[in-house]
Amino acid sequence: MIRFDSVTKRYRGAPRPALDDVTLEIGAGEFVFLVGASGSGKSSLLRLMLREEKPTSGEIHVLGQRLTSISTRKVPYFRRSLGVVFQDFRLLPNKTVYENVAFTLQVIGKSRGFIQTTVPDVLETVGLAEKSSNFPNELSGGEQQRVAIARAVVNKPSVLLADEPTGNLDPRTSEGIMQVLDRINQQGTTVVMATHDVTIVDRAQKRVVELVQGKIIRDELEATYVTSSIKLPKPPVTESTPVQNGSGGVPLWARRGQQQQQPATGAQEVRPSTGAVPVQRPATGAVPMARPATGAVPVQRPATGAVPVQSAAPASAPIWVRAETGPVLLPGEHAPWRAAPVAPPVEEEHPDGRSLFFAAPVPATGAVNAHTEPGAPETEADESDLRGVARRREQLPEHLDFITGLGLRGRRGDADDEVGPSS
Numbered sequence: 001m002i003r004f005d006s007v008t009k010r011y012r013g014a015p016r017p018a019l020d021d022v023t024l025e026i027g028a029g030e031f032v033f034l035v036g037a038s039g040s041g042k043s044s045l046l047r048l049m050l051r052e053e054k055p056t057s058g059e060i061h062v063l064g065q066r067l068t069s070i071s072t073r074k075v076p077y078f079r080r081s082l083g084v085v086f087q088d089f090r091l092l093p094n095k096t097v098y099e100n101v102a103f104t105l106q107v108i109g110k111s112r113g114f115i116q117t118t119v120p121d122v123l124e125t126v127g128l129a130e131k132s133s134n135f136p137n138e139l140s141g142g143e144q145q146r147v148a149i150a151r152a153v154v155n156k157p158s159v160l161l162a163d164e165p166t167g168n169l170d171p172r173t174s175e176g177i178m179q180v181l182d183r184i185n186q187q188g189t190t191v192v193m194a195t196h197d198v199t200i201v202d203r204a205q206k207r208v209v210e211l212v213q214g215k216i217i218r219d220e221l222e223a224t225y226v227t228s229s230i231k232l233p234k235p236p237v238t239e240s241t242p243v244q245n246g247s248g249g250v251p252l253w254a255r256r257g258q259q260q261q262q263p264a265t266g267a268q269e270v271r272p273s274t275g276a277v278p279v280q281r282p283a284t285g286a287v288p289m290a291r292p293a294t295g296a297v298p299v300q301r302p303a304t305g306a307v308p309v310q311s312a313a314p315a316s317a318p319i320w321v322r323a324e325t326g327p328v329l330l331p332g333e334h335a336p337w338r339a340a341p342v343a344p345p346v347e348e349e350h351p352d353g354r355s356l357f358f359a360a361p362v363p364a365t366g367a368v369n370a371h372t373e374p375g376a377p378e379t380e381a382d383e384s385d386l387r388g389v390a391r392r393r394e395q396l397p398e399h400l401d402f403i404t405g406l407g408l409r410g411r412r413g414d415a416d417d418e419v420g421p422s423s
Ligand SMILES: Nc1ncnc2c1ncn2[C@@H]1O[C@H](COP(=O)(O)OP(=O)(O)OP(=O)(O)O)[C@@H](O)[C@H]1O
Pocket: 011, 012, 014, 017, 018, 036, 037, 038, 039, 040, 041, 042, 043, 044, 045, 421
């Protein structure tokens, strides 16, 4: 659903890259925290996912779109499958809660009937049904953020990107926001959330991707803000390594979209008769995850229930297994690890099925439902309608680019135009 391949982002004039050779994959329906010190590159990562920025090198695929080659004209439609939430809410002060949320749908041309059905539903989801007639200044910070979340998800995006959504909120309110995001995630939306909020991350026990100076130094499932894994010696590759099996040296059980770890010393590979995936863990059950000293290495628990786990030898020299491309992580190798459990990789030419389900697919042509008059029929529009949308979007606040998916800052005409701030 989201894939970064060796992505480097270097801003003009910056002494070091904001992102440095980042390889990352996020599957459909995942909830991922991006953590790291200020300036470590979290927002840059989100901006690249939004195609607000282009990478200096590397490839980015989001929802089946190759973002390095998507034309500027298509960016707004691509963004319709994404929802974005910011730390500072960015509500329209002269519109009610209902109107703030409905506005997104009006701008992209949804019919009045559709809006009247959808907006109350989403306000219910975020627990604001009772406040639909209130203006933003009549709401608490947490309530305002929930309006912003409602606005971001009202178009049923496949992916919700949240940049420190609890940054301005007290711990209790933050917890409420987290519950809302969790609910949205459980409804199928992939959530990627940049945060400094240790409590939120520790409580949630979800996947954590940690950045340090633009590099991913940790990628763990069911993790905490600070890693709980013990640092282990670099994995040795020995002849007794029990993972070479079958064609290409990749064992069957290592190709199932899961990552497992196996102690090398004294460990025995266990293959249940059911054909289920064998996996072993260190004897210290309290420490489920660990990583070698180098590289961006997510160490993940096997999918619940799918894998028999066997206590084994001490965690002295584990073997690290990549699900997609090979069995053993060599010291210093920057491996394209795969998140588990995830859907099959998205092929560029086959848009992700989930996006089709949760949101309108990115149109292959310039067609767009551009009618914004209340009650107007939902029809495909032609290029002149598109120009109408372009005119209207120029009258909107800039940040609505990412809320409405209209690509406010996208210039028309040249397919190679940069979108967003120059880099
Ligand atoms: N438009 C820009 N031009 C130049 N440098 C930039 C730009 N945006 C970000 N940077 C630099 O890139 C690095 C990463 O910044 P980024 O905003 O991605 O970090 P962050 O982890 O989101 O930080 P924070 O937690 O403070 O929001 C920083 O050194 C920052 O100064």
